[in-house]
Amino acid sequence: MDVDAIKRTLEGSGLRCTPQRYAVMAFLMEHPKHPTAAEIFQAVNRLDPRSSRATIYNNLSDLVRAGLVREVAVEGRAARFDAKGMRHHHFICDRCGNVEDMEWYDVPKPASGSLGKRVLRECELIFRGLCTKCAPRHASR
Amino acid sequence: MDVDAIKRTLEGSGLRCTPQRYAVMAFLMEHPKHPTAAEIFQAVNRLDPRSSRATIYNNLSDLVRAGLVREVAVEGRAARFDAKGMRHHHFICDRCGNVEDMEWYDVPKPASGSLGKRVLRECELIFRGLCTKCAPRHASR
DNA sequence: TGAACTAATTAGATTATATCTAATGTGAAA
């Protein structure tokens, strides 16, 4: 991914392109594996400049707020993060908690009557079950 | 809700009907407001018998594992729990994190090809946006 | 009945995750 493209993406959302923020965004774009904050922290600090834990969390929440990154809450585990590239759904493994991308398809929106005065931002479709690695141990355990 | 019905529900899932487990299940069925573990802990302990925090968590995970209760992870907040009664979707407020029930409708399943060797258990549709209480402060802030 | 076995509960310690604080640094603009 192009350095300037990331820079423009950040600035287009009103976020300064600091080295730390750039590192988080670039890492997420290059590693669409839904890393946790702790994994991002380790990865971006393998190279300079060093980012503190607080900065990782601050920047992640800035990026989520700006709509550039999606946060995926997984029951009983650390949240995972995902640069919003092409639209897609997620499959979350019941057993290992891994989050995997699934081909996108349109989701029918709720009847407007059932929304009342709520303001709908998005519909998220999550598939649950056993991932390829965990499915074999299905019967056992 | 009938005491015996809850008892039969638990035993039908292979779970002993202990006073503590009964209290959790009954509370969830009587209060379909998606309480957190801490809220359940407080509520069931207002009456005897007293349940410890560990027991609340143990029983919640037993109930989830048995398929009687659904756990809803909300980013940055405590998990919420929901007795599985009638099928429904959820609306989660971006601002206050509240989880609200939404009328159920059928969700198109993924093309079987895109599942690969994964084993699908369920499709969960989550709506996000601002709840009725938070929507008015929309423009401001 | 009552041993023996198993499941469940308990208090409190511990872990994991995330946020807060207050001091310091940085860069753009005036």
Place this chain on the structure above:
DNA sequence: TTTCACATTAGATATAATCTAATTAGTTCA
């Protein structure tokens, strides 16, 4: 250069959930 808002930092703190080891309760069966 001064100023100011934004950003970063280390470490403390808060919150959520799990673990541990001891105990209690329920079940089975001789």
